[in-house]
Amino acid sequence: MSPRSPFAWPVLLVSALVALCLTLLSAASAQAAGFGNLAELSKQGFLISAEARLLGTGDAPGETLGSLTPERQLTPASVTKVYTAAAALDAWGPQHRFTTELVSTARPGSDGTLAGDLVMVGGGDPSLTSEDLWRLAQRLHQAGVRRVTGRLVVSQWRFGPVTCRTIDRCTARERSDNAYSALLTSAGVNYGSWCVQVAPGAVGGPARITGCNSQAPLFAVNNRVTTQGANAGTSLQATRVNGAEGETLTVSGQISSNALPREVYRASADPAAQTAATLNAMLARSGILVEGGVATSSEAPPGGARRLAAVDGKPLQEILLRMLNYSNNYMADVLALDLVEGPRVELDQAGAALEAFVARVPGHGEVTLESGSGLTTGNKISARGGNALLEYMFGRADLFPVFNAGLQAPTNGPMRFIRRGSPTFQSHVTLKTGTLNQPVAVRAVTGYFRTASHRFGVFTVLVNGTANTPYISWARVLDLVSLDLDRMIANH
Numbered sequence: 001m002s003p004r005s006p007f008a009w010p011v012l013l014v015s016a017l018v019a020l021c022l023t024l025l026s027a028a029s030a031q032a033a034g035f036g037n038l039a040e041l042s043k044q045g046f047l048i049s050a051e052a053r054l055l056g057t058g059d060a061p062g063e064t065l066g067s068l069t070p071e072r073q074l075t076p077a078s079v080t081k082v083y084t085a086a087a088a089l090d091a092w093g094p095q096h097r098f099t100t101e102l103v104s105t106a107r108p109g110s111d112g113t114l115a116g117d118l119v120m121v122g123g124g125d126p127s128l129t130s131e132d133l134w135r136l137a138q139r140l141h142q143a144g145v146r147r148v149t150g151r152l153v154v155s156q157w158r159f160g161p162v163t164c165r166t167i168d169r170c171t172a173r174e175r176s177d178n179a180y181s182a183l184l185t186s187a188g189v190n191y192g193s194w195c196v197q198v199a200p201g202a203v204g205g206p207a208r209i210t211g212c213n214s215q216a217p218l219f220a221v222n223n224r225v226t227t228q229g230a231n232a233g234t235s236l237q238a239t240r241v242n243g244a245e246g247e248t249l250t251v252s253g254q255i256s257s258n259a260l261p262r263e264v265y266r267a268s269a270d271p272a273a274q275t276a277a278t279l280n281a282m283l284a285r286s287g288i289l290v291e292g293g294v295a296t297s298s299e300a301p302p303g304g305a306r307r308l309a310a311v312d313g314k315p316l317q318e319i320l321l322r323m324l325n326y327s328n329n330y331m332a333d334v335l336a337l338d339l340v341e342g343p344r345v346e347l348d349q350a351g352a353a354l355e356a357f358v359a360r361v362p363g364h365g366e367v368t369l370e371s372g373s374g375l376t377t378g379n380k381i382s383a384r385g386g387n388a389l390l391e392y393m394f395g396r397a398d399l400f401p402v403f404n405a406g407l408q409a410p411t412n413g414p415m416r417f418i419r420r421g422s423p424t425f426q427s428h429v430t431l432k433t434g435t436l437n438q439p440v441a442v443r444a445v446t447g448y449f450r451t452a453s454h455r456f457g458v459f460t461v462l463v464n465g466t467a468n469t470p471y472i473s474w475a476r477v478l479d480l481v482s483l484d485l486d487r488m489i490a491n492h
Contacts, residue, residue: 034066034488037480038461042068045469049074051383052459052488054451055391065457065488073366073380074462077434078327079444080374082386085320085406086393087357088335094317094402098125098338100132100187101310102140103301108308112146118290118308119153119301120279122160122187122272125313126334127322129190130213130278132311137282139309151292152283154276157300159337159345160185161272166375172267177239179265181375182330184337184347185272187296189279191330192271194219194249198236199261201227207255212263218277220245224252232256242269272296300343317402324406324432325414329373336372347371364388374434377442386446386460394448394456407432407447417474421482428489435474441465443477449485451492459485 035050042048051070056062100123106116118140125132161183164170168181182192195212207225211217225236236253247269255262268274276294283290313319323331336350339357347370354369365388368380393403407430410418418433419426431447446460461481465472 035068035461035484037483038463039068040480041463041472041477045466046472047072047074047464047466049383049462050460051387052449052457052485053387054455054457054492055394057455060455063492065492066484067383070384071365071382072462073368073382074444074464075377075436075442076374076379076381076386076444076446076462077436077442078329078332078374079381079386079432079434079446079460079462080369080372080379081324081327081332081434082407082432082446083354083358083369083381083389084332084336084372085324085403086389086399087339087354088316088320089393089399089403090357090396091339092316094315094399096316097312097314098123098128099310099312100125100128100136102136102308103305104308105302105305107306108143108145112144114145114148114308115150116148117150117153117292118145118148119155119297119305120187120275121301122154122156122158122185122275123313124158124186124334124338126191126328126331126338127314127319128188128275130282132313133189133275133279133282134286136309136311137279137286137288139311140283141286141288143308145288145308148283148288148290149292152276152280152290152294154187154272154279154294154296155301156185156187156272156296156298157343158186159343160187160298161270162333162337163346165347165371169375173242173269175239175241176267176269177237179267180329182267183269183271184330184333185275186334186337187275188271188330188334189275191265191328192268192274193265193330194240194247194268194274195263195265196221196238196249196251197261197263198225198251198255200255200257200259203227203229203257209251213278214281217249218274218281220248222248222250224250226254227257228254230256230258234259234262236262236264238264238266240266240269270296298344317405320402320406325408327415327433329375332373333371333375347376358385358389361389361392364392374436377436377439381462383460383462386462387458390446390448390458390460394458404430404448418478420475420478422486424486424489425482429485433474437471440467441469441472443472443474445478445481449489451489453492455492457488457492 049072050068339353370376411426434444436442
């Protein structure tokens with residue numbers, strides 16, 4: 001065929017297009033090959049969004065090492081907490097502390113009498129503990145108060161009770177057999193959960209049960225735990241119910257006579273009321289009598305109220321360590337609610353605040369965040385978006401060390417199920433996982449890795465089941481991810 005033939009240009013154009021398609025297919029295949037092991041799950045019907053890439057440096061550009069439908073929107077479960085941590089650090093910085101205070105419109109008299117109500121104003125501290133309330137009571141004592149003629153009122157005017165968005169939280173007001181579904185308030189203590197300590201008694205007799213923060217629990221306990229002989233094994237079950245007489249925790253099972261005490265946590269039916277009962281007990285132990293009983297309120301403190309005592313909580317960097325390492329849902333959602341100014345905040349407003357933060361993250365793209373914890377299945381991100389967030393935080397030199405410190409290293413993370421993979425994977429990766437089992441299985445993981453040449457990379461893997469997929473264990477997912485990342489780490 002002559003180059004001047006009328007058929008020459010179409011043939012050349014087709015050839016060029018074929019070459020281009022082959023190039024694109026080759027590139028896509030190379031990227032998919034980066035997750036060659038993970039891709040096996042697609043054959044079983046699991047939905048996957050995955051991407052791993054090297055971050056750019058001053059003399060080396062960024063590079064995608066592997067991807068599988070990286071823009072697909074999937075449920076991230078507790079990977080959401082990475083977004084909450086980033087937004088909180090961006091809003092307040094690592095040293096921010098939340099303040100809880102006691103106020104009153106009255107002044108203590110010379111005899112130590114406060115003629116009126118004493119109001120605890122919840123400051124939205126997600127890590128407020130009994131120890132903090134003890135310090136608060138001591139400072140009120142130091143201020144000269146010995147007697148309150150009115151009530152102790154716990155004000156959750158910022159938020160609480162927060163409308164439930166999940167089945168577990170909706171049922172928690174009546175019954176709870178877990179702590180992860182703790183109800184939300186700006187005036188909660190001990191992560192919105194009651195805690196008892198179970199210790200062995202005499203063999204054949206009942207176990208000894210005390211409060212974790214007091215000798216006698218502040219609620220009713222039905223002790224059905226028996227003490228067995230040494231090395232007989234320990235197995236405990238506990239359910240908290242809310243009835244006409246108040247909250248009752250039933251603990252059953254057995255404990256070995258040589259076992260160490262075990263702590264059992266269950267979500268309280270009313271975390272603000274839990275705070276009121278706990279603080280009232282602390283005040284009594286401090287020699288301060290409250291004559292009018294306790295109450296809770298969703299109203300702001302009365303005008304003209306003045307501070308009598310206050311306690312600052314832990315710095316944000318410590319809060320994030322606990323929230324991320326133990327994947328604490330209560331802490332994450334309280335932090336997200338804290339991002340919204342104003343009274344009676346709800347989770348949809350918190351989600352909007354998180355989305356507003358994400359909108360400023362370059363290259364993130366679409367996102368749906370209905371909670372800060374990830375308990376809500378409506379949360380949706382993509383692997384590409386997750387990596388964009390990680391890259392953004394990597395570039396924040398003022399925040400990255402704290403942000404990365406909250407992630408777990410598989411080699412020594414408190415969550416034992418992540419202690420998998422090769423020595424390379426365990427020592428070169430920091431990560432955060434997300435897990436849901438209902439209505440479908442969700443296994444999600446995101447984090448940073450360091451390559452053999454000491455370059456930083458980011459990865460996000462989202463695996464969502466369907467109604468037709470089988471149960472999948474974390475061992476299966478992490479083994480596949482670690483095999484793929486091992487190769488990327490070693491080759492770069």
